[in-house]
Structures are given as structure tokens and as C-alpha cells.
Amino acid sequence: MRGGRPKKGTSVVVAVLVAVGLAGLVAVYFLQGQTDPFRTTPVLDVVEYLNDSHNLIGNIYRMEAEIEQLLAQSENGGRLLAVRCGQEKVAVLVPQRFHALNVQKGQIYVFVVEVRRDGLLQVKDLIKS
Amino acid sequence: MACGVVVAAVVWVGVLSGGIWAQEGAQAPENQNGKQGQGSQSQGILGNTLPVFHPGKELLVWDGQAWKVTNNRLVEARFERYLNEPEETSEEDLEYNRIMGEILRLLAARDFQNLRRANPNLPGRALDEAFKLLPKAAQYRRDAMLCDAIANQVQAAWQAQHARERLAQANRALDEERKRLEWNTRMEASRPSLSLPSEKEEKALSERAARLVPLQKRLAEVEALQQANQVKGEMSKAQAQLEFQALIVDLFVGRRFQHTLIATRFYRAIFSEGEGRLKVGEDAQRLISRTTGMPPTVSVLDGLAGEALRDVAEGVEAVKFLLGEGEVAAAGRRLQEIYVIGEFLPEIRTFPRTEKRRVLDYFQKTRRLAAALEARDFGLAEEIYTDLKANVRDFDDPMAASAIAAAKQAVQGHLARARHAALTGDRATMEEALQKAGEVWPRHPEIEEIAGRIFKEADLQQRALNELDELLAQKNFRRIAEEKGRFIAATAQSPEKAAELERVLHQMAALEMVLKQAEELQKRGDSAGAWEVLEKAQAEFPPDPVLAGVRAELTTRAADFVSALRKAEELEQKGQHGASLSWYLKARQIYPPSEFAAEGVKRLSAKILPDGSLP
Numbered sequence: 001m002r003g004g005r006p007k008k009g010t011s012v013v014v015a016v017l018v019a020v021g022l023a024g025l026v027a028v029y030f031l032q033g034q035t036d037p038f039r040t041t042p043v044l045d046v047v048e049y050l051n052d053s054h055n056l057i058g059n060i061y062r063m064e065a066e067i068e069q070l071l072a073q074s075e076n077g078g079r080l081l082a083v084r085c086g087q088e089k090v091a092v093l094v095p096q097r098f099h100a101l102n103v104q105k106g107q108i109y110v111f112v113v114e115v116r117r118d119g120l121l122q123v124k125d126l127i128k129s
Numbered sequence: 130m131a132c133g134v135v136v137a138a139v140v141w142v143g144v145l146s147g148g149i150w151a152q153e154g155a156q157a158p159e160n161q162n163g164k165q166g167q168g169s170q171s172q173g174i175l176g177n178t179l180p181v182f183h184p185g186k187e188l189l190v191w192d193g194q195a196w197k198v199t200n201n202r203l204v205e206a207r208f209e210r211y212l213n214e215p216e217e218t219s220e221e222d223l224e225y226n227r228i229m230g231e232i233l234r235l236l237a238a239r240d241f242q243n244l245r246r247a248n249p250n251l252p253g254r255a256l257d258e259a260f261k262l263l264p265k266a267a268q269y270r271r272d273a274m275l276c277d278a279i280a281n282q283v284q285a286a287w288q289a290q291h292a293r294e295r296l297a298q299a300n301r302a303l304d305e306e307r308k309r310l311e312w313n314t315r316m317e318a319s320r321p322s323l324s325l326p327s328e329k330e331e332k333a334l335s336e337r338a339a340r341l342v343p344l345q346k347r348l349a350e351v352e353a354l355q356q357a358n359q360v361k362g363e364m365s366k367a368q369a370q371l372e373f374q375a376l377i378v379d380l381f382v383g384r385r386f387q388h389t390l391i392a393t394r395f396y397r398a399i400f401s402e403g404e405g406r407l408k409v410g411e412d413a414q415r416l417i418s419r420t421t422g423m424p425p426t427v428s429v430l431d432g433l434a435g436e437a438l439r440d441v442a443e444g445v446e447a448v449k450f451l452l453g454e455g456e457v458a459a460a461g462r463r464l465q466e467i468y469v470i471g472e473f474l475p476e477i478r479t480f481p482r483t484e485k486r487r488v489l490d491y492f493q494k495t496r497r498l499a500a501a502l503e504a505r506d507f508g509l510a511e512e513i514y515t516d517l518k519a520n521v522r523d524f525d526d527p528m529a530a531s532a533i534a535a536a537k538q539a540v541q542g543h544l545a546r547a548r549h550a551a552l553t554g555d556r557a558t559m560e561e562a563l564q565k566a567g568e569v570w571p572r573h574p575e576i577e578e579i580a581g582r583i584f585k586e587a588d589l590q591q592r593a594l595n596e597l598d599e600l601l602a603q604k605n606f607r608r609i610a611e612e613k614g615r616f617i618a619a620t621a622q623s624p625e626k627a628a629e630l631e632r633v634l635h636q637m638a639a640l641e642m643v644l645k646q647a648e649e650l651q652k653r654g655d656s657a658g659a660w661e662v663l664e665k666a667q668a669e670f671p672p673d674p675v676l677a678g679v680r681a682e683l684t685t686r687a688a689d690f691v692s693a694l695r696k697a698e699e700l701e702q703k704g705q706h707g708a709s710l711s712w713y714l715k716a717r718q719i720y721p722p723s724e725f726a727a728e729g730v731k732r733l734s735a736k737i738l739p740d741g742s743l744p
Contacts, residue, residue: 050715053700053708071710072734074741080734082714089714091707093737119700120707120737 038062038112038125046088053119062112063121064129065090067105079103083111092121101126205492208465212489217271217478225269226475228262229387232276235259236394256398259391271478275380275388279395282373286399289369292361303355310348317341367408370400374407377430385473386434393431441471445480452484455522461488491521498529507536507570539569544579551586554622593619594626601629604671610637640670644679656686657720664725690719697729706733 044061065083071091073079078095081103092113094103103109108129113121235255260283267277317340373396380389407425423429444467451460464480471477494513501510511533517524543566550559566576597616600609609616613634620626643666650659660683663676670676684691697712713729720726734743 050696050708050711053705053711054703070744071730072738072741072743074738077738077741080738080741082730089711089718091710091714091737093707116707118707118737119705120710 037127038110041112044085044113044121046085046090049090049115049121050088053115056115057117057119058115060112060114060124062110064108064110065092067103067107067109069105070103083109090121092123094123094126098123098126204469208468209489209492211468211472211477212485212492214485215482216480216485217475221269222271222478225266225271226479228266228269229391229475232259232262232266232391233387233394235262236391236398256395259395263391271473275385276391278376279380279388279392282369282376282392283395283399286369286373286396289365290399292365297358300355300358303351303358307348307351307355310344310351314341314344314348317344371408373400374427377427378407381430381434384437384470386437386471387474389434390431390438393427393434396427397431437470438474441467441474442476444471445476448480449484452487457487457491457521458523458525461491464488491517491524495526498526502529502532505536505570506572507533508572508574511537536570540566540573540576543569544573544575547579556587590619590622594623597626597630601633606633606637606640606671607673607675609633636670640666640673640676643670644675647679647683651683651686656683657690658722659683660687660691661720661723661725687720690716690723693719694723694725694729697726701729701733706736709733710737 041060041062044063046063049056063085065085067081068084068089069082071080071082076096078093078098081092081094082089083092092111093116094101109126110129111121111123112125114124116122236259260280263276263280263283266272267274267280317337320337373392377389377392377396380386380392407427407430418425423432444463448460448464448467451457451463464485468477494517498510498513498517501507501513510529514526514529514533517526543562547559547562547566550556550562563576563580566573570576593615597609597619600606609630610633613630616630617627620630643662647659647662647666650656650662660680663680663683667676667680693712693716697709697716700706700709700712710730710733713726713733717723717726717730731743734741
């Protein structure tokens with residue numbers, strides 16, 4: 001048998017692949033960062049929220065939910081929406097500063113919400129998914 | 130018994146006196162209370178010595194007292210005793226009747242006259258035969274020794290007659306003596322005087338005078354004896370006559386008419402016809418003469434006694450006929466009348482007991498009827514009246530019939546008022562009406578029945594009302610609804626209670642409709658909807674066990690929905706509006722038609738955005 005040293009081209013290929021892969025990951029990472037800016041925000045456990053919202057007061061979470069119904073709105077208060085998050089329905093308050101945002105039933109948003117003292121989920125930020 | 134005899138005798142005398150009263154046209158007393166009428170006309174013979182009978186009013190007035198003869202207890206008791214006694218038809222009784230009949234036959238006036246014409250001695254023998262039978266008749270208890278009394282009187286009369294004859298005989302002897310003395314006296318007085326010297330002549334005259342004195346004295350004695358004997362004879366005869374007449378009058382007044390006839394006939398046989406005039410007081414003479422229109426003689430009493438016998442005999446025949454016709458009332462009255470007269474006569478004594486019992490039964494029933502009317506026991510009175518009407522052909526008492534009818538009408542009127550008052554709850558009127566009904570007819574069966582029923586109903590009613598109050602306090606409306614019939618009746622007289630009961634029943638009816646609705650929803654598989662219906666009802670209605678039970682079952686069946694709502698309510702109460710809203714949304718998600726969830730969402734949305742508007 002002939003013994004021999006691996007070929008240099010294979011190593012390069014491998015290195016390139018690794019680099020590409022890494023680049024790809026970085027790209028993906030950055031791309032994701034550009035498409036999910038709230039990714040660092042913890043996801044809301046809706047069940048936990050429903051079971052015991054009092055312990056979550058002041059926390060900020062993100063959740064992806066579908067607009068179900070406009071419950072109420074006011075010029076100063078904003079809009080109170082019923083959204084479906086998974087199998088559960090919760091109410092979220094979209095403050096007035098987001099008034100320019102057209103929110104319609106069936107739309108899916110990623111909300112960053114804060115649990116208020118009264119247990120209501122108040123939207124801090126949102127992007128359409 | 131003695132009192133009854135006396136009373137009966139008084140009645141008999143009073144009947145005789147009443148004849149005078151009627152003839153004189155005097156007025157009867159004003160009332161039955163013993164008070165005499167105005168004026169002297171109301172007084173009887175000898176003032177009040179003799180009793181006076183007033184036929185119109187059947188009153189007997191005596192010594193200022195008046196009483197109703199037909200309603201006299203003593204007379205009634207005596208008559209009733211007679212009705213209960215067996216007829217006197219024993220051998221002893223029949224033998225006594227035969228003996229008395231034989232005595233009367235022997236002493237019959239017609240026979241006397243015929244016998245006297247045929248043979249002057251026969252009347253004496255008939256008299257002796259009759260006299261011999263007197264002691265025989267006296268042996269029987271029924272005779273009461275009266276024949277002995279007659280026999281004694283006859284014997285005394287005969288003895289008086291014999292004494293008179295002896296006295297007459299003595300007087301005849303005395304008369305001979307008197308004649309002899311008179312002759313001797315005349316002879317002595319008419320002896321020529323002798324021509325003697327004056328001294329001797331004077332002596333002769335004085336001797337002659339001395340001889341005349343004893344003759345004259347003896348003559349006076351004989352004449353006196355004669356007169357005394359004559360008086361004695363007259364007196365003994367008069368005495369015998371008087372005593373005999375007294376016995377006859379006594380027998381007559383005592384209604385011993387057979388003995389009266391025997392005594393009068395013995396009397397007329399012993400004493401001459403001209404000696405029959407009764408030597409009684411002037412008033413008694415007037416009594417008899419005005420009653421009979423004849424002078425008071427033994428013959429008159431004989432006639433009256435005979436008339437009494439005839440009247441009684443005919444009366445008994447009439448009674449038997451009336452009883453045969455079923456006219457017991459008339460028969461009873463007739464029998465009572467002839468009993469007063471002829472109590473001791475054979476026709477009365479031998480009257481059949483079975484027939485007397487019919488009369489007794491009638492009298493007893495009429496007395497019971499009167500007593501029942503007096504006691505206002507009109508039920509018993511009606512029963513007796515009906516019985517008498519059915520069994521006594523001539524019974525008629527319109528006063529009793531009227532009293533019964535009037536009482537029935539009055540009681541029915543009061544009872545109708547009582548029933549009406551009970552229905553309207555007017556207890557005062559009801560009690561008053563019952564009391565008035567009781568005053569009219571104390572023992573009316575309906576009074577007790579109605580009073581008992583009313584009081585029982587009142588008691589039941591009161592208990593029902595008490596129970597209703599208790600259930601209302603407990604808010605046990607279902608129990609009230611289950612027994613609504615009883616409570617409706619109990620509250621009929623209480624408008625307030627009735628209104629409250631009606632409200633409760635309406636509530637229960639509505640609740641039943643809700644339960645029915647829930648049942649229907651559950652049958653369609655809508656347990657959450659059924660639960661919600663009941664949940665709403667529970668807030669509207671008072672606690673109900675059925676509602677609670679069904680609701681509990683549905684809570685299990687719609688557990689998720691109910692749990693979501695409960696959580697939402699709980700968080701809402703804690704002020705966790707946001708979380709509560711989410712739970713309401715969840716509940717609505719489980720049961721979209723939920724009104725509770727919709728209301729919760731709406732309510733909380735308004736709380737979260739007070740100035741917001743709902744879409």
C-alpha cells in the first residue's frame with residue numbers, strides 16, 4: 001500500500017466548507033436578528049400566565065399571537081385586543097402610540113408584552129409576523 | 130192511693146158543683162194559678178167549701194186554688210195505674226160481680242112492686258135474700274167492706290123500727306092507763322056532795338081533793354111518758370134515717386154506684402116513700418136539686434147512680450168501638466172520662482188489659498211528646514209525632530206540628546248563617562248564629578256536627594297557616610308549592626297571606642320553567658348552556674334543593690367552562706382585570722354563547738378602557 005499524506009486540496013475544501021458553514025450561521029444569525037428582533041425576550045408561558053399572572057407582574061415577555069377580536073378602543077387608552085396564542089386566548093392592550101398600526105383579525109404578530117399590575121398584558125412592541 | 134181516691138172524689142163532687150155553676154151562668158176563673166175571678170160570682174157553693182168544676186177549661190176550683198183536672202198528676206197516676214193493671218176476670222172477681230148483680234136484681238124496684246102486688250110477703254123474702262148476700266159480698270177484697278156497712282145500717286134501721294114498735298106498744302099501754310086515770314079522775318071529780326055539817330063537808334072535800342091529786346099526778350106522768358116514748362121513737366127512726374142517708378150519700382160521693390143502688394133500695398124498702406127526702410144541709414139540698422132539677426131525695430140518688438152505671442156501660446162500648454176503629458186518642462179520652470165516674474164498676478174493672486195498654490201507650494207517647502217540646506228536643510218530638518200520626522188514626526196535634534216546623538225552620542236559618550260566616554271567616558257571626566241555633570234546638574244533630582267541623586277546620590286552617598309562616602321563614606318555597614292546595618284553602622280568609630302565597634307560587638312556577646329549560650338544553654348536549662341558565666336562576670330565586678342538585682350535576686358536566694368562569698370571577702374580585710378578562714375570553718372560547726363570559730368581557734373591557742368604546 002501506498003502510504004501518503006492527505007491531499008492538501010481536501011483540507012482546503014474542508015476548511016472552506018467550514019468557513020462557509022460558519023459564515024452561513026453568522027448570516028443566519030444576523031438575518032434572524034434582523035427578522036426577530038425580540039428574540040432575546042423570553043417567551044410568555046400563557047398557561048402559567050393564566051394560572052398565576054400575579055407572580056409575573058412587571059415581567060416582559062414576547063409572544064406570537066393571532067388577532068382575534070378588538071374588544072375596545074379609546075383615543076387615549078389604545079386598543080384592547082383578544083389574541084390567540086397557541087390554544088389559549090388572552091387579552092392584550094396595544095397602547096395609543098401604536099395607533100398607526102393597522103391591526104386586523106387574522107394577522108399574526110409578535111408582541112413584546114409587559115405584565116401589568118392588574119395582570120393585563122400591555123404591548124411594548126410588536127412586529128407583524 | 131188514698132190521695133187519688135180523695136182527688137177523684139173531689140173531682141166527682143166538683144163535677145156536680147160545676148152543674149150549678151153552669152146553670153147559674155157564673156164565669157170561670159181567670160187563670161189556672163188558683164186566683165179567682167172578680168166578684169162574688171166566682172165563688173162556689175158555701176164559698177170555697179165545695180169544689181167547683183169548670184167544664185170549659187177543665188179546671189177545678191177549690192178553696193181558692195185551681196188546677197187542671199186532666200193534667201192532674203194524681204188523677205193521671207191513678208188512671209195510668211189502672212191501665213197497667215190486669216183485668217179483674219179471676220174466678221173471685223167474677224163471683225163477686227155475680228153476687229153484686231144478684232143483690233141488685235133482688236132489690237130491683239120493679240120487682241119489688243111486682244112482688245108486692247103478687248105476694249106482700251115476697252118483697253120481704255127478696256129483701257132477706259139480698260140481705261143475706263151482703264156479708265157474702267163483703268168477704269171479697271174489692272168490696273172494701275162496704276156491703277158490711279150497708280148491712281149494719283140496714284140492721285140498725287130494722288132495730289130502730291123494732292124499737293119504735295115496742296115504744297108504740299108501750300104507748301098503747303100507757304094510753305090505756307091514761308084513759309083509766311082520766312075516768313077515775315072524772316068520777317072522783319063528779320061525785321055529788323053530801324049534806325053534811327059544814328065541818329064534815331069541808332073535811333069530805335079535802336079528802337076528795339087529796340084523792341084527786343095522785344090521780345092527776347099519775348095522769349101527767351103517763352102523758353109525759355107517752356110523749357117521751359113518741360119522741361124516742363121519732364128520734365131513733367130519725368137517727369136511723371139520717372145515718373142511712375149519710376151512708377148513701379157517702380157511697381154516692383165515693384162513686385160506689387152499685388153499693389149506692391143497694392143502699393137506696395134497702396132504704397126505700399125499710400122506710401116509707403115519704404121519708405126519702407134527704408135530710409142534709411140546705412146548701413147540699415140546693416146542690417142536688419139544682420143539678421138534677423128534682424128535690425133531694427134518696428130516689429134521686431138512686432136515679433143518679435143508675436144513670437152512672439148506664440153511662441159507664443155505654444162508655445165502655447164506645448171505647449171498644451173506637452179502639453176497633455184505631456181511634457186511640459178518642460178512645461183514651463172516653464176511657465179516662467168514664468174511669469173517673471165508674472172506677473169501681475165491673476165494666477171498668479174487666480176492661481181488657483191489651484186494650485188498656487194501647488191507650489196507655491198513646492198517653493205515654495203524648496206525654497213524651499209534650500216533654501220533648503218543653504225541653505226543645507224537637508228531633509225526639511218529631512219522631513214521636515210521626516209515630517203517633519202513623520199509628521193513631523185520630524191523632525192530631527197542630528200545635529206540636531207547628532212548633533216542630535217552626536223550630537226546624539229557625540235552626541236551618543241560623544245554621545245557614547253560621548256556614549256562610551265560617552266561609553267568610555266571620556267567626557263572631559258564626560258563633561252567634563250557632564248559639565242562636567242552640568237556643569232554639571239545643572240537641573240538633575247538625576249543630577254539633579257543624580260546630581265540630583268548623584272548629585276542626587279552623588284548627589286545621591290555623592295549623593296550615595302556622596306551617597306556611599314557618600316555611601316562608603325558611604324560604605322553603607318548594608314545600609309550599611308541593612302543598613299549595615292546603616295553603617290556598619288556609620289563606621282564603623287572609624288576603625295578605627294569600628298574596629304572599631301567590632307570589633311564592635309564581636316564583637316556583639318560574640323556577641320550574643327554568644329547570645325545564647335547563648333540562649332541554651342538557652338533553653341537546655349543551656351542559657354549559659344549561660348550567661348558565663340555572664346559574665342565572667339561582668341569583669333570582671331563593672335556595673332550592675332541586676335547583677342546587679341539578680346545578681351541581683351540570684357543574685360537573687361543564688367543568689371547564691364553569692372553572693374558567695369561576696377563575697375569571699375570582700381574579701376579577703381580586704382586581705386582576707387583565708387576567709380575569711383573559712379567563713372570560715377562555716370561557717367564551719369554551720362556550721361561545723355564554724352570556725356570563727360576554728358580560729364579563731364587556732365589563733372588564735370597560736374597566737380597562739373606561740373611556741373606550743366597545744365595537
